[in-house]
Amino acid sequence: DTGVSQNPRHKITKRGQNVTFRCDPISEHNRLYWYRQTLGQGPEFLTYFQNEAQLEKSRLLSDRFSAERPKGSFSTLEIQRTEQGDSAMYLCASSPGSGRSYNEQFFGPGTRLTVL
Amino acid sequence: EDQVTQSPEALRLQEGESSSLNCSYTVSGLRGLFWYRQDPGKGPEFLFTLYSAGEEKEKERLKATLTKKESFLHITAPKPEDSATYLCARGIREKLTFGTGTRLTIIP
Numbered sequence: 731d732t733g734v735s736q737n738p739r740h741k742i743t744k745r746g747q748n749v750t751f752r753c754d755p756i757s758e759h760n761r762l763y764w765y766r767q768t769l770g771q772g773p774e775f776l777t778y779f780q781n782e783a784q785l786e787k788s789r790l791l792s793d794r795f796s797a798e799r800p801k802g803s804f805s806t807l808e809i810q811r812t813e814q815g816d817s818a819m820y821l822c823a824s825s826p827g828s829g830r831s832y833n834e835q836f837f838g839p840g841t842r843l844t845v846l
Numbered sequence: 847e848d849q850v851t852q853s854p855e856a857l858r859l860q861e862g863e864s865s866s867l868n869c870s871y872t873v874s875g876l877r878g879l880f881w882y883r884q885d886p887g888k889g890p891e892f893l894f895t896l897y898s899a900g901e902e903k904e905k906e907r908l909k910a911t912l913t914k915k916e917s918f919l920h921i922t923a924p925k926p927e928d929s930a931t932y933l934c935a936r937g938i939r940e941k942l943t944f945g946t947g948t949r950l951t952i953i954p
Contacts, residue, residue, distance in 0.1 A: 734889075763941065772850075772933050772944025773890065786940060821889050833878055833937050837889035 732756060734838035736822050742844045743812055750808045751841045755824030762805050763835060764797055765821040766790065773821050773837075779805060780827060812845045819843075850936050852945035859924055860953050867919040867948045869934035877937035879917045881910050884931045884947070893919075893932075924952045 735754045743749050755762045760781050765773035776795070777787045781802035791797075794812075799805040809816055819842050823835040853868045871879065878897050882890035894903045896912035903910050907928065909920040919932055929952045935942040 736889075761940070765942075770946065772935070772946050773942075775941040775943070778940055823889075831895070833940065833942075834880070834892060834895050835942060836892055837882075840887075840889045842887075 734822055734824055734836055736820075736838040736841050738841060739839060740842050740844075742846065744846050745814060746811055748808065748810045749812060749843065750806055751820055751822075751843075753805045753807070753822030753838060755804070755822070756836060759824035759826055759836075760802065761825045761827040761832075761835075762799055763823040763825070764805070764807050765823065765837075767819045767821055767840070768817075776807075809843075812843075814845045817843055817845045850934060850943055850945040852932075852934055852948050854948060855946070856949040856951070858951045858953060859921075861925060862923050864920070864922045864924070866921070867932055867950070869917045869919070869945060870915055871917075871934075871936045877939065879912055880935040880937065880942060881917070881919055882933040882935065884933055886931075890933055921950070924950075926952045926954050928952050 737752045763778040764776040767773040775788050776791050777797050779799040782799050794810045797807045819840045821837050821840045823837045825835045849872045851870045878895045880895050881893040884890045894910040899914045901912050907922050911918045931947040931949045933947045935944040
């Protein structure tokens with residue numbers, strides 16, 4: 731399967747704990763995005779990378795959130811001191827970054843986070 | 847402010863009953879209008895991108911069209927397996943801004 735993969739698929743944690751999610755994009759895509767989705771809402775943009783450079787961050791991304799994409803391959807999203815309001819589906823997407831389809835984003839299956 | 851509004855919120859159709867879903871958006875700086883399908887508990891599945899007014903794209907029973915301020919997703923003779931939430935999004939700079947989706951249910 732050459733699509734976007736995310737791990738873990740589900741994470742249950744207690745308030746105040748740190749969690750880290752991983753995303754592996756489609757191999758030839760140089761752009762990688764993180765979104766958050768809550769029940770009944772569309773995905774909300776968090777941040778994106780062009781290769782290893784983080785180029786934009788949403789105001790939704792508080793100081794407790796950090797994302798990295800070392801060497802422009804996989805990415806990690808870490809949430810420190812989790813709060814119940816962080817409970818959501820965290821979605822990763824990738825896009826080619828060039829050509830006419832440069833911004834066509836393909837999503838992974840998501841990581842569902844539950845903070846107790 | 848960037849706005850994407852989808853209607854209706856939910857739609858129930860009999861199998862074979864054609865209909866359309868609507869997506870309206872603020873116009874400035876549009877870099878593509880995107881349609882996705884999302885099944886419960888899964889990530890959105892890419893369907894179409896439209897870039898200019900008058901553009902149309904088709905895939906099986908789905909056809910997406912774009913005007914200057916709206917996009918429509920037409921579904922012809924739907925089947926129960928077409929039941930899902932359909933999301934539209936507008937491209938803004940390098941990110942997507944999504945609507946809240948239309949939850950489509952096709953009744954056998």
